[in-house]
Amino acid sequence: MNDDDAGTVGADAFVCSGFFYMVEVILMTEIKSFAVIGGDKRQIYCGQSLQEDGFDVYFGGFDKCSEKYRLTAHKPDELIGLCDAFILPLPCTRDKLHVNAPFAEENIPLSLFESVKDKKPVFCGMKERLPFEGQKIYDYSTSEEFAVLNAVPTAEGAIETAMHEYEGTLNGSRCLVTGYGRIGKILSFMLRGIGADVTVSSQRKDAHAFIRAEGMKAILSSELCGRYDIIFNTAPSLLFDRKTLTSLVGSPLIIDLASYPGGVDTKAADDLSLRVMQALSLPGKVAPKSAGIIIKNAVYNILGEEL
Amino acid sequence: MNDDDAGTVGADAFVCSGFFYMVEVILMTEIKSFAVIGGDKRQIYCGQSLQEDGFDVYFGGFDKCSEKYRLTAHKPDELIGLCDAFILPLPCTRDKLHVNAPFAEENIPLSLFESVKDKKPVFCGMKERLPFEGQKIYDYSTSEEFAVLNAVPTAEGAIETAMHEYEGTLNGSRCLVTGYGRIGKILSFMLRGIGADVTVSSQRKDAHAFIRAEGMKAILSSELCGRYDIIFNTAPSLLFDRKTLTSLVGSPLIIDLASYPGGVDTKAADDLSLRVMQALSLPGKVAPKSAGIIIKNAVYNILGEEL
Amino acid sequence: MNDDDAGTVGADAFVCSGFFYMVEVILMTEIKSFAVIGGDKRQIYCGQSLQEDGFDVYFGGFDKCSEKYRLTAHKPDELIGLCDAFILPLPCTRDKLHVNAPFAEENIPLSLFESVKDKKPVFCGMKERLPFEGQKIYDYSTSEEFAVLNAVPTAEGAIETAMHEYEGTLNGSRCLVTGYGRIGKILSFMLRGIGADVTVSSQRKDAHAFIRAEGMKAILSSELCGRYDIIFNTAPSLLFDRKTLTSLVGSPLIIDLASYPGGVDTKAADDLSLRVMQALSLPGKVAPKSAGIIIKNAVYNILGEEL
């Protein structure tokens, strides 16, 4: 993943755009150093990408993996005074008391940030979970852009899962993608791109127009009949109830991308011996590097807009 | 792997969808005959497509071209009592007194329809122009689907224009598409599809995420600098003022799809000897057959929903 | 415009082709039953696909997995007299004495087939390994078509490997594919299709013309410098010697699809701490179903041409 590298690829066309981002960050802010505190691999890649962009980056809460990733582990409390800005993970906390830091040896109390929350920017994912508010607390996980960018690793994760589980090739296979939202759009684009025979379901007739214009077949979500080799469910509702599952021809592999409780009646699927794979929170699993850079870019956008 | 099933797949998948439309039309309505009154080639294709679907279709207001298109020309007033439903063109009228009927030898007064407007369905484009209302008057031109479907012939018309005017090949050329709305999405998809090097501008960062995910470059609408061979403007605002035109590298061909007054300062373009092509109302010009079938499908959708 | 005809189109177009295959098999041969003897999962899928096409199929040499795949295991010697035709695996033998049958509990001597080799068709992979010849022994593994068809699962296997090993997304990543032969063509097509930034190397200038026409970048095999995230080697020669590996910018993941000894100086790669993944005989591993159907179609082609 290299959104921002697209520049180097795109020569002229991107000179402006690349320059634009740098202006935002270098000129419009006084930030020279970031503390990346807590989180998983994504945060590590986020920090390393910040370093490549020329910032000083200090890692806190990665004691358990500092060796593996060759990081200098710092004590979080020491970083509070030292750094100009802070990046917390997504979600920033699970217990509303400590930073979500699976690689930390000791708990990192959120209270650490009370002293800076109104003075230095603190970037979090899902900031509503914080027990306090602050003038300088920003949430990088709420923008539509952030959601779309994360749909890319999600779609790729779904394809990787399908390639791994399906005993045929996706190329030439009959794939159904339910839903034409962020993930549905990008997933169907990629599936067609590798030569699958793609059908997309949507209840919106205007979506059908786009789907067909892009060389795919469109059906209504209320008509999920037909023969498919693989079904990717991106819709958050129970589309695949017993009735629909029974109406399917053959034994498609079903990959469910919808978060709990998902879009498939698994009990019915079992009875009909249809395989259903749950595929959740894929970005962090399949492409932590991309996910980390997405967080970095989201932080840059906030810096560009807010500061 | 199922090469040779490819066909049947489509088949299956569409049985439902095709069937769905027929149910709508045959079961849910009593309509057996349509009168297609006024309009241009699009309306003729619309009527012929209705015939292929099994309806009786009578044409009124095509006297001047009835021979050329082998149509039986009927007198509009005779059709009022004869037919079950009526299709008027887009727009249905220009003078608010008569049907918009360029191929008619005599004016067709709108008043003809006053007697049926509450009893039989009358399908119009831009019905707000009618001097009267009616319980059975429907507008097929207002749905989002209709707009998206018409973006396809518009995009192709833009490509045909570019191929005709540009002395190089689009394949390998540097194309800029401004705007990522209906037309921008479909046009950029097609341009990438024929191997152009495509950049799309949008002011929305989430649009950038989609654009890059689909293998194109994205820039902000406020940064239209860079070197392009062809620029397609789909944005309705004056993006290409003198300042922007001056910042362009080389001498791109500019194809303006934005309706009057358009998105280009043509005076400045002249001064800079940049070629600007206006390309307007393309669907009817470049693909009347498609445009006619789009109208037919829009009518079907209304029949399915309203009746 | 014919959205909803898409299905029927395929149908029409394929009637002939599908019909053609059936003619070959049903009319032009007297074969009613096949014996699938030896081999792995691919052969099982090959046999099951023959059953779906209406043939009687008997499996021999699958005792160890008959339960798992719900097969009736037959004793190979009993099938010789019973069946009209025989399908041996790829390769048909490893020791030149017995059928290559990893799932068989007892060795299956090739001598079994001596009695039928001139009377009934025996389809093998790599028949040159057989200790005898026969008028009715056919090799399904030698046609160019067979090789191209197997390039599809190979390319997908390479993509699955890359998705699994690379910590970013392929979408937006800089991929280099060395070689524009069967695998290079299909792999680069798929990579572009999922939105990677693809460069293909070839020593042939005419290949460059095709590569660029399809919207990718082309370089000479003698100029493998530049920055890539992932490199797929399909060329059978040592392209990546120490000198070339040293000239690479960054730390690309290298996926080597070239059979032993491969195209990478692994010692040098280690020294430069570049990760190299060997990815060999992918079709049977990642898509046994496709691989099995490919064998079946190859048998059909022979039946159509030879009998």
Added chain:
Amino acid sequence: MNDDDAGTVGADAFVCSGFFYMVEVILMTEIKSFAVIGGDKRQIYCGQSLQEDGFDVYFGGFDKCSEKYRLTAHKPDELIGLCDAFILPLPCTRDKLHVNAPFAEENIPLSLFESVKDKKPVFCGMKERLPFEGQKIYDYSTSEEFAVLNAVPTAEGAIETAMHEYEGTLNGSRCLVTGYGRIGKILSFMLRGIGADVTVSSQRKDAHAFIRAEGMKAILSSELCGRYDIIFNTAPSLLFDRKTLTSLVGSPLIIDLASYPGGVDTKAADDLSLRVMQALSLPGKVAPKSAGIIIKNAVYNILGEEL
């Protein structure tokens, strides 16, 4: 068309390649000036592109259009002594006595070049038409690369013709491309890219494998039945005889790209009232700029290899 510009687009990846071409031309030759003598628009673009690359270029035989294209017209005979190399058009001559120079006011005798043909490079198209041979006479029109590069403007010209003549959109239309050679490959790629439903015919089963891998349908050239909206013939033989034309469903538009006598029985087509468009020598007509740059690159390749 900008093969060589692909460099600017492709950043890093192309540094090497771009550099490579320059080395060839600047270091490996003593050529400082070119004379472009005779030919049409293509030759003018070829010369202008040479100028952009830093060469001195003199135009001879363009008196009739020198004003329109702002060229300084030179007398050919004066250029013989003045320039280091000469570029003649494709074909270099029609009457075997004079240069093929439609824009020249006076005939340009080929004999002019007798004095230099062994000393300075003379680049021609179809040099076999020259009445003499020479140690330094090179033909830029014979390489496979040259043929493939010209297939791009040919394919685009075919698409432009189809867009102009067909009353529907290519997007969603059923297109048949006969033949999977240079033009068939690039044309089918582009048609799929703009969302057409593409079937390609070929007599080679291995071609079918590639065609299907790229998400299109494949049929045998001996089975050209089925329903199509547009048929593109690239095959040089009479595929569309009366029998085949009669077997077609509906009334497809036929675009014949095969040179005289073409691939269609036009008499039979008339009888069946099928429209047939001849589309020949498209590169010079639809994309003279691309065609000119293709000639320049072919000259560069010869310079790199021969000198």
